[in-house]
Amino acid sequence: MSDQEKTSVNIKEIKIPVPIINPETRAFWDATAKGQLLIKKCSDCGKVHYYPRNICPYCMSDNTAWLQCSGKGKIYSFSIMRKAKVPYCIAYVTLEEGVTMMTNIIKTNFDEIAIDMEVMLDFVDNGEGSALPYFTKA
Numbered sequence: 001m002s003d004q005e006k007t008s009v010n011i012k013e014i015k016i017p018v019p020i021i022n023p024e025t026r027a028f029w030d031a032t033a034k035g036q037l038l039i040k041k042c043s044d045c046g047k048v049h050y051y052p053r054n055i056c057p058y059c060m061s062d063n064t065a066w067l068q069c070s071g072k073g074k075i076y077s078f079s080i081m082r083k084a085k086v087p088y089c090i091a092y093v094t095l096e097e098g099v100t101m102m103t104n105i106i107k108t109n110f111d112e113i114a115i116d117m118e119v120m121l122d123f124v125d126n127g128e129g130s131a132l133p134y135f136t137k138a
């Protein structure tokens with residue numbers, strides 16, 4: 001196994017996608033540029049959800065508010081693409097706030113990545129006024 005296959009993706013080698021921003025997601029992407037991860041919390045039923053939507057997926061209320069996350073989470077599940085042109089790890093991370101999001105694990109040795117591993121938020125700037133919320137070993 002080459003050194004590249006043992007280590008999580010070198011983020012400089014891949015093209016970071018630029019999100020399509022609409023009025024519903026503008027605040028989310030603007031916050032990423034400031035290093036903040038936002039989710040939505042329903043003011044009626046009290047549940048949190050991700051991805052952010054104006055309508056609560058649990059009770060259909062439109063009374064939702066932004067909630068800034070701590071950036072701490074644990075890996076729920078993951079998969080390592082070792083044979084990709086640039087190897088990478090895709091994962092579901094459950095945030096401290098209770099939601100689970102699909103993301104990438106970066107700057108972490110592939111051999112260390114495990115279910116329930118504690119991770120922390122690590123934004124990668126896409127150079128277009130927003131950043132992607134990825135995670136690294138805590």
Ligand SMILES: [Zn+2]
Nearest residue numbers: 042045056059
């Ligand atoms: Zn609700």
